[in-house]
Amino acid sequence: MFELARGPLVWVAATVFLVGIALRIVELFLLTKKRERIQWPTHGITTDSRAERKLKPILAFRHSLIGKHPVMAIVSGIFHACLFAAPIFAMGHTLLLRQSWGISLWSLSSPVVDILNIIVLLGVLFMLVRRIAVPRVRAVSSVKDLLFLFIVAAPYLTGFLAYHQWFEYRAILILHMLAGELMLMAIPFTRLGHMVIFFFFRGLVGSEHSIVRGSRVWSA
Amino acid sequence: MPKQDSQSVDTEQIQALLKKNKRSMTLLLTACAGCTLCAESCFLFMNKGKAPEYMPSYKVLNSLGKLYRKHGKVSRAELEKMRDLLWKNCMLCERCYCALGIDLPKMIAFARRILRSQGIDGVYPHSLGAPEEESG
Numbered sequence: 001m002f003e004l005a006r007g008p009l010v011w012v013a014a015t016v017f018l019v020g021i022a023l024r025i026v027e028l029f030l031l032t033k034k035r036e037r038i039q040w041p042t043h044g045i046t047t048d049s050r051a052e053r054k055l056k057p058i059l060a061f062r063h064s065l066i067g068k069h070p071v072m073a074i075v076s077g078i079f080h081a082c083l084f085a086a087p088i089f090a091m092g093h094t095l096l097l098r099q100s101w102g103i104s105l106w107s108l109s110s111p112v113v114d115i116l117n118i119i120v121l122l123g124v125l126f127m128l129v130r131r132i133a134v135p136r137v138r139a140v141s142s143v144k145d146l147l148f149l150f151i152v153a154a155p156y157l158t159g160f161l162a163y164h165q166w167f168e169y170r171a172i173l174i175l176h177m178l179a180g181e182l183m184l185m186a187i188p189f190t191r192l193g194h195m196v197i198f199f200f201f202r203g204l205v206g207s208e209h210s211i212v213r214g215s216r217v218w219s220a
Numbered sequence: 221m222p223k224q225d226s227q228s229v230d231t232e233q234i235q236a237l238l239k240k241n242k243r244s245m246t247l248l249l250t251a252c253a254g255c256t257l258c259a260e261s262c263f264l265f266m267n268k269g270k271a272p273e274y275m276p277s278y279k280v281l282n283s284l285g286k287l288y289r290k291h292g293k294v295s296r297a298e299l300e301k302m303r304d305l306l307w308k309n310c311m312l313c314e315r316c317y318c319a320l321g322i323d324l325p326k327m328i329a330f331a332r333r334i335l336r337s338q339g340i341d342g343v344y345p346h347s348l349g350a351p352e353e354e355s356g
Contacts, residue, residue, distance in 0.1 A: 024247075031244045065319055068260050076255075131254075139272030140254045140281055190250065194320050197251045201321025218244055218323060 001174050013181035020188025021196050028200050032216040072130075079123030086116040086156065087180070092163075110163065117160050124153040151186055154179035229299065229338060234292035237334050245330065248322050249285055252277060257319040264309060276316040276324045279305045283331040299340055306332050307342030 048056070066073040085108075087093060094107040108116075128149055131141050158176035161167060186192050204216050238245075258276040259265050265274035272278055283302040287294060306328060314325040335341070 027243065027247065031247065065257055069257060072255075072257065134256070136259055136270070136272040136275055136278075137254065137256045139275065140256060140277050145254055191253050194251055194253050197247070198320050201251065201318075203321075205321060205323070218326065 002170065006177060009177070009181050013184045017184040017187060020185075024188055024193060024196060025200065028197070028204075029216075032205055032218055035217045075123060075126050078119060079126070082116040082119045082123070083152075086113055086120055086159075089113060090159070114160070114163055117156055117163070120156045121153065121160065124149055124156075148186075148191060151179075151183050152192070155183055229294060229296055231292045231294075233337055234287065234294075234334055237337060238287060238292055241330055245284065245327065246288060248327060249281075249288060251320055251322055252281065252318075253320065254281075255319060258316055258324065261316045262310075263313070263315070264311070273305070274309050276310075276318075276328075279310055280324055280327045280331070284327050284334075287331065287334060299335060299338055302331065303335060303340050303342050306335060 061067045089106060089108040090113045091107045091110050094105045097103050097105060107113075128146070131137050131145055131149070155176060158172055158179050162169065162172045162176050166172070183192070187195055205218065254277065256275060256277060259270070259272075259274075262274055262276050265271070265276075268274050283305050286298070286302070310328055312325060312328060312332070316324045318324055
């Protein structure tokens, strides 16, 4: 079981993950087309007064997500940052990479990764409580959402247990690998796909709220 | 006209319409993480005591999302419910935004098109003729 999870299943998961993401990106490109640029005539008139120029960034901040939902935005930001940092910089992972391919990446010291890991788990807990306790989040939630939270939490929880060597180490390690592989394979096809789709939706597809002015629109 | 019959639902017609926009709509529906950060962008939500039924994602998931989930096999009563969501709870002002960048107005407009194909239509407030607890 250990050899299976360590060997072939990793390749299966990585292939499904990478090919799935590539297909998603191709699909998105096929569904959009280049946007027609419209330059509105200004006739040299600018309506911004000095006060307006000063007020604009303040208003923009207040109407942004971080201004409207400071707690959610900050918790979500930290959660997602740790979600990526913990597995990439974990000592055990970089050691495995060096053993297998001879690539040395940076790694953070184990206690730091442990803290990142705990932050991820607390973040999942926050999302879980939010899903159940906030009425409007509850209104658009189903059992499926709890399942996805579990899929996200599983590799981190087992990683935490493995690091502290609680319970039977080898069994936990196998569970850890299987959970990680499951999560990787789920990303392209489920709502976890917002990992890639997010950047394309927000950056590429034209909308008023694109981060950079979107250059593409959905084709009809 | 059998398809305009007030009781029956032309499932095949709904399916044909759903199929037309299948890829972009399912992509958008899949991407919704249910974070509900879109709620505050809806002025109806803000002015109706922050009731969840006015949340953009709620409206989309319970109309278009439901149609896709059930492959168009919905009852007349369900469509009537969707009419309330799509016309009474939404003005299609296109001011809603999504943290992930999902095109919510486009999806509501598409759901409206499907309902219109079944002879269900409404203007806001669609209940103008009927007495309603509207003005409260």
